[in-house]
Amino acid sequence: MILRDATSADAGAIAAIWNREIRDGVSTFNTVEKDLGALKAAIASDAVYVVAELDREVVGFATFGPFRGGSGYVHTMEHTIYLDEAARGKGVGRKLMAALEAEAQDRNVHVLVAGVGGENSAGIAFHKAMGFVEVGRMPEVGRKFERWMDLVLLQKRL
Numbered sequence: 001m002i003l004r005d006a007t008s009a010d011a012g013a014i015a016a017i018w019n020r021e022i023r024d025g026v027s028t029f030n031t032v033e034k035d036l037g038a039l040k041a042a043i044a045s046d047a048v049y050v051v052a053e054l055d056r057e058v059v060g061f062a063t064f065g066p067f068r069g070g071s072g073y074v075h076t077m078e079h080t081i082y083l084d085e086a087a088r089g090k091g092v093g094r095k096l097m098a099a100l101e102a103e104a105q106d107r108n109v110h111v112l113v114a115g116v117g118g119e120n121s122a123g124i125a126f127h128k129a130m131g132f133v134e135v136g137r138m139p140e141v142g143r144k145f146e147r148w149m150d151l152v153l154l155q156k157r158l
Helices: 008-024 036-044 092-106 121-129
Strands: 002-005 048-054 057-066 076-083 111-117 133-144 147-157
Touching: 002 092, 008 036, 008 048, 008 057, 008 076, 048 092, 057 092, 076 092, 092 111, 111 121, 121 133, 121 147
Parallel strands: 076 111
Antiparallel strands: 002 048, 048 057, 057 076, 111 147, 133 147
């Protein structure tokens, strides 16, 4: 497995992984698929995107961005991590998260936040195994698949 910074050439693979979860999954409440042009622009900017490759194929990615607006939150970031189904259970997520945390520390991030869909028990367990602590549950704040869903907030101090 190779971990590396994403390039604009990876935008299609990232979009495919992310959009599958948007369409079919419960880890995000977003229902609007990611636009290839917007992803390319984000990757070309100073945004952090790390990808994992297996056999020359991008099988996962991780990124982070501002948790909230305002100068008081500048050291707190919310992250996103998604894997292709074929990469799950192989340590890819752990390695991506470690790389993302290292990049966050290099950028003086103090806290990483995870907002995980309450029905995504694997995602919650993953974050807890990576040292994240559950700090809140927000009942029925998301709506997808014609039902209300809870949001679980986890954080890790770096």
